[in-house]
Amino acid sequence: MKNHNLFLTPNYRYRLPESNLKKLILSLIVLLSFVHVAAQNNINISGTVVDDQGEAVIGASVVAQKSKNGTITDVEGNFKLSVRSNDVLTISFIGYITQTVPVSGKNNIVVTLKENSMLLDEVVVTGFGLAQKRASVTGAISSVGAQELAHAKSVTATGALVGKLPGVNFRQDNGRPGAAPNIQIRNMGTPLIIIDGVQKDSGNLNNLDFNDIESVSVLKDASAAIYGMQAANGVVVITTKRGQKNQKLKVNVNGYYGWQLPSNYPKPASAEDYLAAIIQTETINGTPRTVTKEEYQKWVDKVDEDHTSFDWYKYIWVSAPQSYVNANVSGGTEKVRYYLSLGHIDQEGNIRGFKGFNRTNMQSNIDIDITNRFKVGVAINGRIETTDNPGLPGDDYNLPIYGAYNNLPTKKPYANNNPKYPAISAPWAQDSFGWMNYEHAGSYKDQWKVIQINGTAEYEILKGLKARGLFSYWLANRRQSNREYSYKFYEYDKESDVYNVVETGTARYTERSMEMKEELTSNIQLSYENTFALHHVNAVVGFEAKKGTYPRMYALGNPPANGIPYIDKTSLSNFTDGIGNPQTRMGYIGRLNYDYANKYIIELSGRYDGSYRYKRGKRWGFFPSASIGYRVTEEKFWQDVDFLKDNITNLKIRASYGVLGEELGTALSHIVGYNYNSGGAVIDGGLVTGSTVTGLATDNITWGKSKILNIGIDLGFLDNRLNASFDYFNRDQTGLLASRYDVQIPEEVGFSLPQENLNSNYARGFDASVNWRDRIGDVNYTVGGNVTYSRWYVGDRYKPRFSSEWQKFRYQAGNIKGRYTDVEFSLVSDGQFQSWEEIANHPVDQDHQGNITLKPGDAKYKDMNGDGLINDADWRPIGYRKGGTPWVNFAFNLALDWKGIDFRADFVGATAYTYVQQGFLRYFDPNKNLSQYLWDNSTRLVDIWDADSGFNIGKYPLALRTRNNSDCTHWPSDFWYTNMTYLKMRNVEIGYTLPQKWTSKIGISRCRFYVSGQNLFALKNIDIDIDPEITAENGMAYPNMKVVNFGFSVDF
Incomplete structure (x- = not known):
């Protein structure tokens, strides 16, 4: 019998049974295995990242997927990292295909990254929870990323986009501080702006800090239908930067300081x-x-x-500094991601004595994973922007600008050159604006304070099925204060050394206005995404609502003396206070994306929209769209042919069609409105203030519609080093507003008939882009260009009528279906009269006085109808539209990188628009x-x-x-009209990034210095010294500035 009581018999030596011994040995083996595994969790590895030519890739990101550790490669392309032995490394770098490499217990790893020319715009954000790879996009969408925007040193975010987006047209018709280019998509009108999922206006885009933008996507076709009302002209989707999971803390500080000079401006005579x-x-x-x-x-x-001679040009226009600085931090853990940014820009005015414009931006984006399924985010952005100038009516920059040629070169701004005593420097005292400054003119200040808070929440109900909500609150407060002083003009008497008052300037004014804009936006979505074998599905349904109020108060007073900052009852001359037209809109959305094997792609979307503008029964409209795509290069027959597979690496055919809604007409036009405190009558001897009707109400206004067709093709050649895209588009715009002329109402009514949805227009055009990216030795380079052509035609008109064939040809051209819109008509010139003898023998009566007013050098006009008289019957179409966006816009881009040196240049241009010389540039x-x-x-x-x-x-x-201008030689004719073409250097920049082996010693991961320039020169087919983008026919616009900046960017 075996005794297992060890403690009762001290001399007993216990022997473990054989079966238990085996168990113990097995346990020890298992324990040692655990120890070995634990040791595996902490192995140190090293490696090198190179490109396909064996060159080191500096700054590549290396992240271990399991241990979550990460680092970046040094100047030799090397890295060291502590990882698990069974970990997987993710190696990525901009411009290269991301690779995943298993560690598999290896201590040294060499990774070769392959260039991918499609990577920079691989992901396209189209909104409502959808971010697509470029390959699966079926709509006409242009995009640009943060890396390209960083090289455009613009005061406004819109300015940073110029020339970078095919199909998007820009025109900056003035360069006043804080000004931004006008933006249109395919010449269709003002687009809808979406910033982080919330509808905003162009002012909010203009005043974003371009450093905070991660990507910009532009929806040019029916793909915009899901955004509903106001999206018929296209949509610009802005996504701001956010932190990434397991991203180490990154601190970036960048800024520049530069000088501005007027680029082109007509100079006054000596x-x-x-x-x-x-x-x-x-x-x-x-x-x-x-x-x-x-x-x-x-x-x-x-x-x-x-x-x-006094040079008013040099006196009024001065060089001025501008400066910018931005500091941002970003990073993230497994659960929390963050991006925080603060930026400030200061742009002084180039008119003497004008302080100009400054703006401070703040951006804070924080995302938190509460659980693996539940995520929340908070985004806060705000800005304070201020315009500060001398006191001018309505902050009118044109007054001192006009001083450049209103003021005579025989006069000076101050009597005896004493700045305390303004002198009359123009034939009329009120035109003497050359001396404007704060002391004499007063002050004008316009300030916006804006804040927006977005809250988001997302919950994954089941795999692939997510519910998402967004709530946004936007508040903008504007305060304007304008104090216009009364001032005196002086003459200096040398003999008596006395300054005598010769005239008094304008009356004193004090203007105050306060405006508040408040908008609430809510968006709820339910989305589903999954892949079944070769089938991929993404669907979303949702609801969106927006409400806005815009109250405003305005007061105008005439204070008894300069410098009084307030308006009291005795000085008040005008006061208005309004609720600001509250606005409410809502819509239901739906979208389905499907692709098979990433080869056959289809997208269906629709929006059911409602607007406060219209009466019941006409408020709602449904606007659908559909698009398809076919990636031919994914077919087996293509891959089986080596020549096709090796040379044409991407071929996708796209088509889309949709109906988009347009809000037309004034709000609540179906209700009779009244102007209160308008008119009056004497009743019982007393004046009784009355009210007047604003006009006739109408039930016949509702949505306008735009039917948009787009057919496109995307091409990639030679491993996608050469990429090209082409899109043809039609837009049929129906339901345009017009009035019936054949319905008579009594004159006693006092009103004309209201407008209805009666007319139509249509547009045709194309846009195209080509880009080549390659590497020669140590030089990486990119060359690209894009062009857009878009032209509007007259569609249906309500019962067009013409009094004669001439009227039909000339004056009623806007009523002929198929005619171009915006065509310039004028006389056709035929050279110039060379002598008195030629004038005397001229058989055509040009001035309607037997040519007695003509002089040698005058323009000679063609008698187009042969009646011996020059008049409007001789007018013919001679030009394109004037004052608007040109019908043809194009851009060229160049980028080079070589061993830390980088170069960028952007050229933009346009043709097919008309410039007309007027005023200062036409006559004396x-x-x-x-x-x-x-x-x-x-x-x-x-x-x-x-x-x-x-x-x-x-x-x-x-x-x-x-x-x-009434003299016959100055009559409208092609003598004074120029069909313009220009090419402008919009941006140029050269920079140098210091070697990381130098900067890493002081804790800097990247340090770059650069010199940049904007608007340095323009080639144009007119020799007048004007900026080709301006629309002012007399050349007297605030010119766009030539700018040279010296800047830096440092990452810690």
């Missing part, structure tokens, strides 16, 4: 040329002399300071100066003092003070 033009006028007209030869010669010889105003360009290129007397001395025929007619 004093001697201004006086010569006056003398020539008096010589030809035989009027008494106001300038003697002796006086004129003093100006020519500049005998003293009083006879030295009797009460102002003339442009130096006009004088230098005009016809002149050989001797300005002798009418019989003959003429030197110039490019333009005689510049005479007695001629104006």
